[in-house]
Amino acid sequence: MSWHYSRVDHLEPKATCIFCGRALKSLKGIVISDGAQEAYAGPNCAKKHLGPPEERLLDVARLALLVVSPGDPDSLTPAPDDLPPHSGPKTGAQVAKVTAVPVPGIDPVIQYLRLRYEAMSGFRFQKSVWLTEAYSAFQADGELDEFVRKRIAGTIRNAAEQKTVFSMRNIKHCIGFDHWLREAITHTHPDRREFLEAMIAKLHNRWCLTSGQIAGINSWGQGLRKRIDDFPHLDVTSFEGVVVPDFMLPKSKKI
Numbered sequence: 221m222s223w224h225y226s227r228v229d230h231l232e233p234k235a236t237c238i239f240c241g242r243a244l245k246s247l248k249g250i251v252i253s254d255g256a257q258e259a260y261a262g263p264n265c266a267k268k269h270l271g272p273p274e275e276r277l278l279d280v281a282r283l284a285l286l287v288v289s290p291g292d293p294d295s296l297t298p299a300p301d302d303l304p305p306h307s308g309p310k311t312g313a314q315v316a317k318v319t320a321v322p323v324p325g326i327d328p329v330i331q332y333l334r335l336r337y338e339a340m341s342g343f344r345f346q347k348s349v350w351l352t353e354a355y356s357a358f359q360a361d362g363e364l365d366e367f368v369r370k371r372i373a374g375t376i377r378n379a380a381e382q383k384t385v386f387s388m389r390n391i392k393h394c395i396g397f398d399h400w401l402r403e404a405i406t407h408t409h410p411d412r413r414e415f416l417e418a419m420i421a422k423l424h425n426r427w428c429l430t431s432g433q434i435a436g437i438n439s440w441g442q443g444l445r446k447r448i449d450d451f452p453h454l455d456v457t458s459f460e461g462v463v464v465p466d467f468m469l470p471k472s473k474k475i
C-alpha cells in the first residue's frame with residue numbers, strides 16, 4: 221500500500237523525514253501512514269511524494285501544505301528524495317501504529333465562513349457586517365438558514381469566477397502563508413524579524429504576495445533551515461493570476 225496523509229501531530233524528539241532522512245525539529249509535523257505503519261515526513265517531501273493533502277476543516281497545518289513546493293529546489297542534498305517511498309531511510313522515522321481517524325465531510329459554505337472567522341485573524345477585511353451575522357447565527361445554532369447559505373455560496377462562486385483574493389482557493393493560500401510566516405517569526409530573533417513582519421503585514425493587507433516577495437521568504441527560509449530543517453520551500457506561483465480588488469490597493473496605484 222502507498223503512503224497517505226494521516227494527520228498533523230506533535231513530533232517525537234529525533235523524528236526524521238522518511239523520504240530524505242532530515243531531522244524534523246518543528247514541534248508539530250506531518251504523520252503519514254501506509255495502512256500498517258506510520259512515519260514522519262517533512263513538508264516538501266510530503267508534497268512531492270504524496271501530492272496535495274485533502275484538507276480537513278480548519279486544520280491549518282494541513283492547509284499550509286497547499287503553498288509548499290513539491291520538493292525543495294534549494295536543497296543541497298536532493299538525491300535521497302528521489303528514492304521510491306518505501307526504500308527511504310527508516311531509522312527512527314517509524315512511530316506506533318494508530319487507528320486512522322475518518323476524515324469528516326466538508327461543507328464548503330461552513331468551511332468558508334469558519335476559515336474567514338477562525339483562521340484569518342489580523343487580515344484586513346476579514347469580516348463584513350453580514351458575514352459576521354451569519355457566523356454568529358452559525359455559532360448559536362450550529363447551522364445556517366437557507367437564505368444566508370445561498371448568499372455565502374454566491375459569494376464563493378463569484379469570487380472563484382472572478383479569481384479575486386476572496387476565493388476559497390485564495391483564502392486557503394493566505395492561511396498557509398500566514399502559518400509559515402508565523403512559524404518563521406517564532407524561530408527568528410526579535411531584532412531580526414523586520415522583513416518577515418513586513419511580509420505578514422503585506423499579506424494581511426492585500427491577501428496575496430508577489431512571486432518576488434515569496435522568493436524573498438524562500439531566501440530567508442534557506443537561513444532558517446540551518447536551525448529548522450523542515451521549514452519548507454514555498455510555491456512562488458501561489459498567488460499567480462489572483463485579482464486584488466481596487467479598494468484593497470494603495471490609492472497611488474489605482475488605475
Ligand SMILES: [Zn+2]
Pocket residue numbers: 237238239240241242261262264265266
Ligand atoms: Zn524529507
